[in-house]
Amino acid sequence: MTDVAAASEALWQQLDQVETHSPFTALSGQLLLGVPRDASAAIDAILRTTRLNFCNIGLGIGPLYEPVPQDAELVDGRAVHRALGALEAAGHRGERVPICVSGPEEDIATGIEGLLRLLGQSIRTRSAAEWAVVDLMTPGVRGQQRAIAEALDITPQAVSAAIVRSGFNDEHDARAGLSRLLELADQA
Template sequence: MFTLTINQTDSRRDGDLVPKLLKDLRHIPARLDFDRSVEDEVQGVLDCPHQTVDAALIALRAGAWFVGIGVGPVNEPLPNQIKDASGHGLVYARRAVDRLRQGKERVPVAVDGPLPDLTHEAEAVLRLLGHIVRDRSEAEWRVLDLLTPGVRGQQKAVAQELGITTQAVSKAVARSQWNEEHAARPAAARLLSLILEVR
């Protein structure tokens, strides 16, 4: 399983951003739903590495979160609430987020689990993806939020909806490295899944 522990970087400065993050994550299918665990922290447990990558990038996009991913078991039967859960996956996620809180990483995502080499590789790919996501402008996100990965011929419709040219949409897609991001997401997910498979 994949546990995410997502801790707000500065709640004193930014106020409580947990409700907004929970709203942004509500469409991600989870074994144990994302919920506030303590104060300015959100946790969730997922089965799918692809959805784990999705959730991590949603949090990184906001620019206000440390994202720790723990790869390992969570004790079953699962409780009704994340705050009552236990197991190695949660310990790994806590270690990952604690490591971020002590460092100065530009892209605050960390992975921890039983296989250090694979966790470091997964973390490196997620940091590259997070760098792409965090550096986008609001104008680029207005375009990208209307696109669906892998669907051809969307740019004209997006241009019409936003009242801009198709060329402007095309430039936003290229400048934001949207295609490169979506091509690399499966690599991050595969590395996360390998940590479970090799055990």
């Protein structure tokens, strides 16, 4: 399998885990569009894509025409147009983490964009060993470190160290904050 095919398969595997109104669909060439279920799912989609380190990402904040169709190709509204503009801008800015956000309040969209880039850069620095642990974590569930250690055949102390080094708990808290900001921006 070529590197491009493997990267594409990894992207689809990540996006298939995101809860959506309209599942992510390839519209043309390398353009994907989907409608996450809510702000939290949108943040999840962005960070799952950022993890792979080969995609430009555009997020549009705003309304969609109702009812939102199941087929992403039929979705339309201000959010879609903003997302496409944001995606184009992300490809031209030359940022280390190519994420661009467009919304009704430019200063709020810029703030969300900066926070997403910062969080994206943080998760991109994780080692394969840290990802192995993080991928098995469920936020808020107590007592799972021993089970993860057994599954990975490592010590519970190694799991604990990987959680700290990876910034997993900070990411979890930041995701919640970003989701709330995105909800507020969408209400603006």
